[in-house]
Amino acid sequence: MTDPGLTAVAMSGGLDSSVTAWLLARQGVPVVGLSMLLWDHSGVEAHGRCCGALDLGDARRVAQQAGIPHYTLRMDREFRQKVVDPFVEDYLAGRTPSPCVRCNTWVKFDLLLERARRFGAGRVATGHYARIVAGADGPELHTALDAGKDQSYYLFELTAEQLAASLFPLGEMTKHEVRELAREAGLVVAEKGESMEVCFVAGGVREFVEEQVAADPGRYSAASAAALAEPAVLVDTAGRELGAGQPYYRYTVGQRKGLGLAAASPLYVLQIEPEENRVVVGDKRDLLAPGLRGERLHWIGPPPTGPVEATVKIRSRHPGTASRIRPLAGGRVEIDFAEPQRGITPGQAAVFYQGTRVLGGCWIEGRL
Amino acid sequence: MDAIYLDHNATTPLHPRVREAMLPWIMGELHGNPSSLHRFGQAARNAVEEAREKVAALIGGRSPEIVFTASGTEANNAVLAHVARRTGHGHLVISAIEHPSVREGAARLEKGGFEVTRVSPAGDGVVPTAEVVQALRPDTRLVALMLANNELGTLQPVAEVAAACRERGIAMLCDAVQAVGKIPVDVHGLGVDYLVLGAHKFYGPLGAAAVWVRKGVELTPLLAGGSQERRRRAGTENVPAIAGLGEAAAAAADEMAGRMALLSSLRDRFEAELARRMPDVIFHCQASPRLPNTSHVAFPGLEGEALLIRLDLAGFAVSTGSACSSGAVEPSKTLLAAGIAPEEALSSLRVSFGITNRLAEVDAFLDALEREAAELRRVSPMPREAVA
Numbered sequence: 001m002t003d004p005g006l007t008a009v010a011m012s013g014g015l016d017s018s019v020t021a022w023l024l025a026r027q028g029v030p031v032v033g034l035s036m037l038l039w040d041h042s043g044v045e046a047h048g049r050c051c052g053a054l055d056l057g058d059a060r061r062v063a064q065q066a067g068i069p070h071y072t073l074r075m076d077r078e079f080r081q082k083v084v085d086p087f088v089e090d091y092l093a094g095r096t097p098s099p100c101v102r103c104n105t106w107v108k109f110d111l112l113l114e115r116a117r118r119f120g121a122g123r124v125a126t127g128h129y130a131r132i133v134a135g136a137d138g139p140e141l142h143t144a145l146d147a148g149k150d151q152s153y154y155l156f157e158l159t160a161e162q163l164a165a166s167l168f169p170l171g172e173m174t175k176h177e178v179r180e181l182a183r184e185a186g187l188v189v190a191e192k193g194e195s196m197e198v199c200f201v202a203g204g205v206r207e208f209v210e211e212q213v214a215a216d217p218g219r220y221s222a223a224s225a226a227a228l229a230e231p232a233v234l235v236d237t238a239g240r241e242l243g244a245g246q247p248y249y250r251y252t253v254g255q256r257k258g259l260g261l262a263a264a265s266p267l268y269v270l271q272i273e274p275e276e277n278r279v280v281v282g283d284k285r286d287l288l289a290p291g292l293r294g295e296r297l298h299w300i301g302p303p304p305t306g307p308v309e310a311t312v313k314i315r316s317r318h319p320g321t322a323s324r325i326r327p328l329a330g331g332r333v334e335i336d337f338a339e340p341q342r343g344i345t346p347g348q349a350a351v352f353y354q355g356t357r358v359l360g361g362c363w364i365e366g367r368l
Numbered sequence: 369m370d371a372i373y374l375d376h377n378a379t380t381p382l383h384p385r386v387r388e389a390m391l392p393w394i395m396g397e398l399h400g401n402p403s404s405l406h407r408f409g410q411a412a413r414n415a416v417e418e419a420r421e422k423v424a425a426l427i428g429g430r431s432p433e434i435v436f437t438a439s440g441t442e443a444n445n446a447v448l449a450h451v452a453r454r455t456g457h458g459h460l461v462i463s464a465i466e467h468p469s470v471r472e473g474a475a476r477l478e479k480g481g482f483e484v485t486r487v488s489p490a491g492d493g494v495v496p497t498a499e500v501v502q503a504l505r506p507d508t509r510l511v512a513l514m515l516a517n518n519e520l521g522t523l524q525p526v527a528e529v530a531a532a533c534r535e536r537g538i539a540m541l542c543d544a545v546q547a548v549g550k551i552p553v554d555v556h557g558l559g560v561d562y563l564v565l566g567a568h569k570f571y572g573p574l575g576a577a578a579v580w581v582r583k584g585v586e587l588t589p590l591l592a593g594g595s596q597e598r599r600r601r602a603g604t605e606n607v608p609a610i611a612g613l614g615e616a617a618a619a620a621a622d623e624m625a626g627r628m629a630l631l632s633s634l635r636d637r638f639e640a641e642l643a644r645r646m647p648d649v650i651f652h653c654q655a656s657p658r659l660p661n662t663s664h665v666a667f668p669g670l671e672g673e674a675l676l677i678r679l680d681l682a683g684f685a686v687s688t689g690s691a692c693s694s695g696a697v698e699p700s701k702t703l704l705a706a707g708i709a710p711e712e713a714l715s716s717l718r719v720s721f722g723i724t725n726r727l728a729e730v731d732a733f734l735d736a737l738e739r740e741a742a743e744l745r746r747v748s749p750m751p752r753e754a755v756a
Contacts, residue, residue, distance in 0.1 A: 006681075032681065071677050118674035118748040119681060 004122035007031045007167060010108050011063065011070065013055030016127030018062040018189045019178045020169050024125055025066040032121055033063040033070035034112060038079040038103075039200040061188050073115055075107060082106040084200060084212070085219070091209045091249045092220055092228075094272035095347025098154075098316075099198055104128075105157040113165060123165040130155055131171035132163050133357075137301045139163040141358040146174040153316045156351040156361035157298050206250050230277060234261060237270065237282045248272050251279050254287060254343035271366075272346075288340040291323075294333040294350055294362030301359070303327070310352040310359055314341060325352060333362050371683045372729050376569075376722035377518050377546060377662060378687060382612070383571035389615035390573065393608035402605050403596065412607045419614025426617040427544075427563065428554040429580045435587060435600045436578050436610050440545040440566035441469035443579035444512075446590040446601070447541045447562045448473040451510045453588055457481050458509040463495045463524065464488040464705040467543055470512050471701075482509075489706045493522035493653035501532045511540045515547035515558075519702045519718055520653045521662025523547070530559035539585070545569055545577075549620040550659050551628065561585045567609065571723070572616030576609035627723050632660035634721045638730050639663055645738050652708065652716070666708075666716040670744050675717060678740040684733050687718045 009021040011033045024031045035056045056072055063070030083103045090097035113124050129144035130152040138160040144150040158166070170178055182190035201208045213220055213228055232248035235241055242261055245251070255269040259281060268287055271280040292314065304327070311320040312335055322338040335350060344367040351361035373381070382390075392398040393415070400408030402416050417431070424431040437443040444467065451460075462474050464486045478484045485503040489495045495513060504511070511533050513524050526542050533540040542560040547553055549570020555563050562585070566577040581587045581600065593602025620627070639651055642665065652664040667675060672688040679686055688700075703713040721730075 032677075069681060071680075073673070115674070118671060118744055119677040120743070120747075 004165070005030075006116075006119070006121035007123050007125050008034050008112065008116035008121035009068075009125045010112055010127075011035050011059040012127075013058035013062070013189065014127070014194075015182055015187075015189050015192045016129075016170055016178060018059070018127075018187050019182050019185075020125055020127040021062060021068060022066045022185050022187060023169050023181070024167075025068050031066075031068050031125070032116070032119070033059060033066075033068050034116060035059045035070065035072045036079075036107065036112065037072055037074045038076055038107065039084070040076060058189050058192075065185070065187055073112075075111060075115075078111055079103070079107055079200075082111075087198075088209050088212050088220060090347045091205075092213075092274070093347075094248055094274040096252045096345050097347045098349050099200075100154050101157060101349050104154050109158060109162045109166065113162070123167060125167035125169060127170055128155060128168045129170055129173075129175075130168050130358075131356075132166060132168060135301070135357075141300055142171075142356040143353070143358070144170075145172045149175050152353075152358045153313055153349065153351045156300070156349060156358055158300065160300055163300070209249060232277050232279045234259065234279050234281055237280060237286055242281065245279060248274055248277055248279055253345045284342075287342040289337075289342075289344045289367035290340050291334060291336040291368035292341075292344045292350060293365045293368060294335060295331060295365050297327055297331045297333040297360070297362040299360035308352070308359065310354050312337070313351045313353065314344060314364065315348050320353060323352075331362075334368060335362075336368070371680075371685055372725075372733060373685050374719050374721060374725065374729075374733060375685045375687045377521075377718065377720035379568045379574065380571045380722055381724065382573060383616055383619050385619045386572050386612045386615045390608045390612040393611060400607070402607065403594070412605075415607055415611045415614075416605050419610045419617075422614040422618040422621075423565070423578050424580070426553070426621045427548065427565070427580060428556055429563075430583065432598065433555075433580050433583055434578050435581055435597045436576065436605060436613070437601055438575055438577065438606065440467070440543065440564050440577045442590065443564040443566075443577055444469040444541070444543055445473050446587060447564075447579065448477060448510070448512075449590055450586065450588040451539065452477050452480060452482065454586070455509045458507045459483045459485065459505050460510050460512070461485045461487065461500060461503045461508060462512040463500075463514065465493075465495070465517050465520075465702040466512060466514055467518060467545065470514070470541070470543055474512070489517075489522070491707050492656040493517060493520040493658075493706050494656050495524050497525045497528040497532070500529050504532065504536060504538060508536070508538050511538055513540070513542060515542055515544040515553065515563075516550070516659050517702060518546045519700055520656075520664050520706065521546075521659040521720075522653045523551075523657040523659070526560060527558050534559060546659065549616065549627075550631070550661055552624060555580055555582070562587070567613035567616050570616055570620050573609045573612040575606055576613040578613065623723070628660050630723060631721050634725055634727065634730050635661055635663050635719075637727060638719065638721075638734065639665075641731075641734050642737065645734065646741065650712070652703075652706075661721045663719045663721075664716060665719070666712045667741055668712070668715060670715050670741060671748065672715050672717055674744055674748065675740060678744060679736060682736050682740060684736050687720070688714075688716065 007029050009031050011017045011021055021033050060070050083099050087097045087099045128151045129149040131142040133140045133142050143152045228247055231244040233241055234243050234245045251269045251272055253269050256266055259267055261267055267281045268284055270282045270286050308325045310325055312323040313320045321341055324336045326334045346364050346366055348364050349361050350364050352359040398411055400412035402413040420431040420434045424434050460474055460482055462470055474484050487495050487499050513526050513529050515526050516523050530540050540560045541562040543564045544553055545566045548565035561582045563580040568574045587600045589600055589602045591602050648668055650666040676688050699710050699713040
């Protein structure tokens with residue numbers, strides 16, 4: 001391998017990326033810490049969100065502790081285009097988006113590496129819990145050894161080229177070990193908690209969508225914006241109207257609470273139809289689907305020539321289910337589950353595993 | 369390798385004389401509250417008054433006219449707040465390239481009902497006197513014009529504007545933070561009513577600044593409190609820092625001619641040699657009256673931020689313009705106000721020399737700059753899309 005030059009560590013100011021930077025520095029790797037200014041949190045108490053100003057301050061302090069240079073790069077415009085706008089559009093289209101996948105692929109790897117190359121950094125290290133393993137066809141993405149912390153789901157859209165220029169030093173460690181290291185090193189972030197929510201949303205997700213559309217209605221499709229205030233019609237699987245609900249984008253497939261309908265057995269959201277302004281509800285067993293339709297199919301290594309047997313995770317905390325993946329033309333794909341699965345949610349990612357290896361994935365359009 | 373510091377418009381290292389003056393107050397030989405009646409208080413009072421005389425002497429004022437503050441920002445805000453409190457409403461004229469403390473301070477008054485006219489500089493980075501005069505109205509309460517711009521280094525026609533203000537009975541604030549200690553400043557020659565200076569821009573400590581208030585002109589204290597500074601600034605005086613400011617002023621007065629000669633020779637050498645080695649660079653406001661230490665230069669097609677980072681990694685500290693608090697780079701409002709295109713603003717560096725820099729350092733910097741710019745051009749031939 002050619003000399004990668006400097007290694008850029010993406011530093012959010014959180015525990016994991018801080019330990020990543022400190023570990024590499026301790027190993028004598030020439031590193032430069034980079035923080036990304038992704039979103040203007042002014043007016044919001046922003047600690048514990050990956051792009052808050054207080055966290056950028058923590059990143060700077062950790063860089064000083066580790067004795068490495070640190071710079072903050074402004075990427076809010078790109079973040080808005082690549083992550084926030086699609087997030088809002090997804091909700092307006094009746095989907096439940098997974099913005100962290102896009103952020104990881106576009107921002108933390110594509111954009112950061114592009115910017116870092118300008119000052120001599122040839123690869124990016126992050127605090128993700130995942131592993132890069134050398135394989136016959138190039139670098140492979142694998143799950144973290146700490147299965148409880150594994151974040152490989154969020155990285156499925158990376159390419160082999162990106163993996164070749166990436167480093168996940170925490171992939172073989174447990175969260176407990178990482179925190180112990182931070183304590184030993186006396187890092188200022190050693191006792192920091194996890195940031196779990198979507199980092200740019202301060203309050204409720206639905207309120208965020210409404211604020212964004214209200215602030216700049218022309219930014220999103222006018223029809224969707226107009227429909228924001230209109231109550232959706234709740235219907236059953238036979239198409240019978242059950243009553244008026246909230247605007248459609250406030251629902252998520254699989255949701256049970258807050259439907260406001262009286263029924264003999266609990267009702268669940270089965271499907272959201274923005275064009276008809278309808279939300280289909282039904283019995284729990286109606287949530288079960290034999291498979292899913294996906295789009296924007298992505299393979300990390302060379303694409304297969306025919307159907308593939310793999311374990312598919314249909315959301316980040318899904319245990320995975322044995323499946324048959326049938327690639328179609330135009331990046332589309334159909335997936336048959338060995339066992340019917342509940343909660344096929346449009347907008348979420350379906351990620352394919354063989355053992356610990358991530359083969360790739362797709363974005364869920366709907367059920368089969 | 370020791371890093372070479374070329375960012376003196378941001379802040380400067382302490383002058384050895386300043387360090388000497390501050391040490392007794394830091395090492396515990398001396399301490400005291402200037403308001404106390406006992407001998408400890410008397411020693412502290414004496415240090416503050418000595419400093420006041422030295423600061424007054426540097427700018428041609430009288431010591432009772434000097435009010436110490438904690439920062440230039442505080443001093444500018446105090447003057448703006450005084451005008452607001454005194455007049456309640458009316459009109460202000462400021463230049464579009466003022467320091468944020470004046471820009472945002474004026475914007476705050478605007479929210480409270482004042483009208484604000486902002487006068488942009490011409491392409492030479494100098495605010496035209498005629499345009500400021502044209503903006504004056506019968507209800508204009510204050511005109512604010514900086515003496516030297518922090519980014520471009522251009523000198524502004526403060527004396528001319530002050531003359532027009534005086535004819536009309538309008539108060540004038542001059543933020544001279546970037547000028548004092550770098551060029552001779554004389555408050556009577558300028559003819560302003562308030563003049564602000566800050567110690568850390570001329571080899572004094574952080575945390576000490578002053579506003580000169582012309583005799584007979586008032587200044588209401590920004591904060592309610594004690595009667596320090598002749599009831600113009602409440603709060604116990606920062607004695608060590610004020611002692612440092614005084615000594616920095618004395619050193620500046622003693623060394624002024626030598627400093628100017630050294631700084632302009634370093635700057636001129638840098639600009640001539642850079643133009644020879646990299647003919648496509650653009651020096652901003654090179655023909656304008658400007659500070660002897662500041663060079664503002666665009667590298668067409670290169671991203672200033674990446675060049676700054678490359679240079680820092682190579683051991684040379686420069687600036688791309690005003691940095692925001694998190695350290696991220698955004699296109700400078702001053703450059704945009706001076707009519708410089710956003711992409712050119714984003715490809716610019718500010719180099720500001722100081723009295724500890726030497727010719728050999730300039731040459732080392734030129735070598736590094738040439739090398740890093742070439743390397744940056746190689747890895748990133750296209751500039752980042754400009755932030756509009």
